[in-house]
Amino acid sequence: MLAVDALVVSYGAIQALRGVSLTVGRGEYVGVIGPNGAGKTTLLLALSGALSIAGGRVALDGEDLARVPQHQRVGRGIAIVPEGREVFGPLSVLENLELGAYHRRRTAPRAEVRADLEMVLELFPVLRQRVRQLAATLSGGEQQMLAVGRALMSRPRLLLLDEPSLGLAPVVAREILGTLQRLHAQGLTCLLVEQDATLALEATTRSYVFRTGLVVAEGSSAELRRNPLVEEIYLGGNGPVPC
């Protein structure tokens, strides 16, 4: 479904991704792990169109995404739950969810959007109690649920998840990851970026290990859990940065 080939992304003179290749097949739950600064978030920003790419190729179902501007990516089926959630704080929970379905405003019947809204509120019952509240007044975990719900409102084919557990109490983090697991079981394709390797390798079926903008290991998540390299990366940090 998603094919990333030799992707290069730079911030000015600094290359954050230095030729990364990976694939995500339909219905897969793929993880990207690695320490801070490995380029995980950069990957998701590039896939979602928020960053332009400096080299390589990103294709979704064979279509080159280079010429698809950011605001049209969601129409292609890519939704993101960004790092730091980025919900619209001054807007209500309901408005945030409505905007999640913005790209379908002309194509989807109202009833369909309503049904999706109902589905999201079933998935996260706490949001139902808060529909009229401003998103900024929610707790961190609730905001994370809202960010996931907002992404689901677009009916994504590929869901990009950037550290959905970051800064949350372990119970809440487990709850959210559990919900994502159920969505995956229902057929949703997910790409999860996580700094917490244990969490990510438990949740996903296949993973890539990033370090300083490169893929240094890949394989089934079960295998990677036993891979000494993963342990070394996490204990030894980034190591000397190759130039």
Add this chain to the structure above:
Amino acid sequence: MLSLLPLLLVNGIVFGAIYGLNAVGFSIMYNATSIINFTQGEFVMLGGMLTLVIYGDGRVPLPVAALAAIAATTLIGLTIERVAIRPLWRRRAKDWTYIFMLFAVATVIPNAVMLLISRDAQTFPAFSGDRPLALGGVSIAPQALWVLGVTAVAAAALHGFFNHTLTGKAMKASAINRRAAGWMGIPVERMVALSFALAALLGALGGVVFTPLITTQFNTGLAFTLKGFAAAVIGGLGNIGGAIVGGLVLGILEALSTAFVSSMYGDAVTYGILLVILLVRPSGFFRPLVELQQEEI
């Protein structure tokens, strides 16, 4: 002097309504781009001037001329966005670049009007005659009621637009977080264009209903820009309801100071208030929609 109070209040409210409409224009633009649109007052002048040109002593019915002038000014607003703003926006230019650009535009427009249309102060007939109406002991020009009515309708329409339509909410979302709005599929550039169009439309609307009460001239825009800006700051830049309130407060204070201090000090009071508010409470008296633009990576 105190017997004049009701009349002064009415006058202040009428002027305040126009300041309020412009303050809303400032706020919409600020929300969309976080820049101060120094061409706002020129839209007021254009609304009046273009109505005059199209009306031409009765060749065209006044309501038709007024609507055409509003439409033309809105188009001019869209053109400014396309030609002067979007190229800067695409390059993610610094805020001061916009300010210089808009100052340039705000200089070109009055000069063009002076050269192409007229350098004289002019006006056109009031919509419903000039016979003052006596309302509770205050005599009020029918045109003043037009000003108040149009402002009230515009404020209600804007409230509905921003709170009850998906496009209005999408505009707010673009203001709050440009990147996240893009992820929702909201075409942020089109939202910026739309906010220019709205700001121009509100300015022109004000100019059209207000001109019969005073006059209009190529160089009246700047005063509306400055007062609209002051009103927007009082109301909390970016807060639509606050902008209307800010306009009314400013209009009333101005009317009172003109009467009780001296007509010479009207402007001094306006800008004195602006100065004090900027020093004491820079975010105004109502909460802005976006207090700090989220920085993008």
